Amino acid sequence: MxxxxxxxxxxxxxxxxxxxxxxxxxxxxxxxxxxxxIDQKEWQAETKETEKFLGNLTSKICENSGKFNSEFQVSRDYVKQASGRQGLKINSPDEFDIVVPIHLTGLDIQQAKVRNSDGKIMAGLHRQRVLNKDMSTTHPRLSHEGVFQRQGGNVFLNSKSFHEKVWTGIVDKALEDVRKDMPNYKIVRSVHPPTVNVQITSPTGRVINYDVVPGVSLKTETIRIPEKITGKQAMVVNLPIFALPKHDNKNSPVIHDKDRSLIWRNDTSSHERCMADLCKNxxxxxxxxxxxxxxxxxxxxxxxxxxxxxxxxxxxxxxxxxxxxxxxxxxxxxxxxxxxxxxxxxxxxxxxxxxxxxRYLNDFFQGNEDLEKIFPGSELTKNHRQQNLFWxxxxxxxxxxxxxxxxxxxxxxxxxxxxxxx
Known part of the structure; x- marks a missing residue:
């Protein structure tokens, strides 16, 4: 290869x-x-400022995650995603989305399916089963924050506790430091799992939104994309795979109560970025x-x-x-x-x-049989349960x-x- x-x-x-x-x-x-x-000069100026801000923010996040360093590490190299990365923004460069990779240390994780109230597998969602025996000793801080939840003889990562008690707390402390560096800016954060949204209003009234998402690193898959798909020669790419904390915060009736705080979403941002790149030439x-x-x-x-x-x-x-x-x-x-x-x-x-x-729109990146032609052998192709985006x-x-x-x-x-x- x-x-x-x-x-x-x-x-x-x-x-x-x-x-x-x-x-x-x-x-x-x-x-x-x-x-x-979007005017090219405006785009270049705004993305330059965005790089500066996000670089500072993620650096502060890393510094404020120090007490968890023996249990997980936060990467300083954030991943750009969504419309800003895929060339699909309109009108104004006023929103930018990133995934911040998180590497759990010393945990043996196994993905478990999530079934809805009808017993059917829910596309794009999973629980993370922990196979280790004594997390209270090896991961005391995460244990203290309720990240490990016992259920039916198994232990799962509680996405709600991780997002609300661990990640959001780290981001809030980082924002305290950022505010000191930007005293003339209004900085407001809101939480929409898996996102922490940071809205910045400049002294001139310019408003920019940043969606900051924590992504637990699962693996990096290497995929050979065929000539028919690239339109040129075959391309071999590395696609990092993340799990995003997406607990059910809206009490959906199709989700069992016992699973609400345990749900993680299979992130498809790497495959979306790759599709965007396949459109460039x-x-x-x-x-x-x-x-x-x-x-x-x-x-x-x-x-x-x-x-x-x-x-x-x-x-x-x-x-x-x-x-x-x-x-x-x-x-x-x-x-x-x-x-x-x-x-x-x-x-x-x-x-x-x-x-x-x-009243039906199938998610392109979940349960789509055509993915096997584009990304042969990818983890995404193993999910055969289609997801209606209008559900x-x-x-x-x-x-x-x-x-x-x-x-x-x-x-x-x-x-x-x-x-x-x-």
Missing amino acids: ATAKNLDNEWNQPYHVYGPGEGKLRRRILRQVGDYR SDQRRYIMTASRILKSAIKTLQEEQNHLGHLINSYHLKTIAYKTVYDLTMRDSKRNLTGVKDALGHQITALNKCVSE KANPNLMMSARYGIPKLTGNLNGCFTCINGQ
């Missing part, structure tokens, strides 16, 4: 790539949808990602208008549709020729209409969202190709 490479860890300038002869279309979209673009894939940003801007307009479709659809839904379009149109055997953004936007609007009408949506909102489609297509009239009569 060829030498494996690591994924790059840079913020990526958002896509704005049109096909030949689409200059008039570009102007029409900007007129009808609004200017979703292909014109057709860049058309699709540009169209995804346009659709994101159009949905944002509906949100501002209190349209039900806008309230239902989020950026992860749109990214899922975009990557499914990339796979269907540029990675399958029967490749189709996309001439530009107009075609790419048409395919995604058609897919959005279909999933809203059927938490209010049924009334789902029904009402269908009636927002005409408004969406009206706002984009003349900007997309009609696909299959839809």
Whole structure:
């Protein structure tokens, strides 16, 4: 096998790539949808400041985790993820997401499935069973914070205790130090498991949000991505795998009470970053990602208008549709020729209409059988349980969202190709 490479860890300038002869279309979209673009100088300036802030914050987090050093280590090398890393930001560089790797020391961990109230395996979620015998002696501080929970003769890592009592406490102490370095800035933190959100308001009133997620390192898998997928020569990559503390803080009726505080989410950020990189050097894939940003801007307009479709659809839904379009149109055997953004936007609007009408949108990175073609042998391909991304949506909102489609297509009239009569 060829030498494996690591994924790059840079913020990526958002896509704005049109096909030949689409200059008039570009102007029409900007007129009808609004200017979703981000100025290059603004992007460079903001990401530079972001690097400075996050470098300082993660350094302080490492320093304030010192009392746990014999039990786990926090990496200073954070992992950039989400839209800022994948080139999908719109309007303004005002939010950046990272995973901070955490390496548990001396624990023998085994993943255990999570079953819902119907006895079915829940996609993308697991419990972490600890096989060690005496954690109170080997890991006294984590034991004191309630991170080890006994259940039915087993011991599991309590994600709620880890996130609330350990991680959030470390971040809060780090933020105390950061505030001393930035006395003229307003810094507010909020908690949305697995994220700790840090909002910074500058003296000029500029607001930036940082989502900081702790990721327990599970393994790094080495995957050979085939020529058909890369579009060029095969690529061998290292993909780090993390577990994110995602306890059930909303008391979902489908989750057993005994499991609520034990749930961890299988992180897919490495695979998402890799998919984003596979789109960089292909014109057709860049058309699709540009169209995804346009659709994101159009949905944002509906949100501002209190349209039900806008309230239902989020950026992860749109990214899922975009990557499914990339796979269907540029990675399958029967490749189709996309001439530009107009075609790419048409395919995604058609897919959005279909999933809203059927009230079903399968998560691209969980329970998707096509993943075996893209990431042969990956841990993700072992999960065959599909995840409907609308599973938490209010049924009334789902029904009402269908009636927002005409408004969406009206706002984009003349900007997309009609696909299959839809």
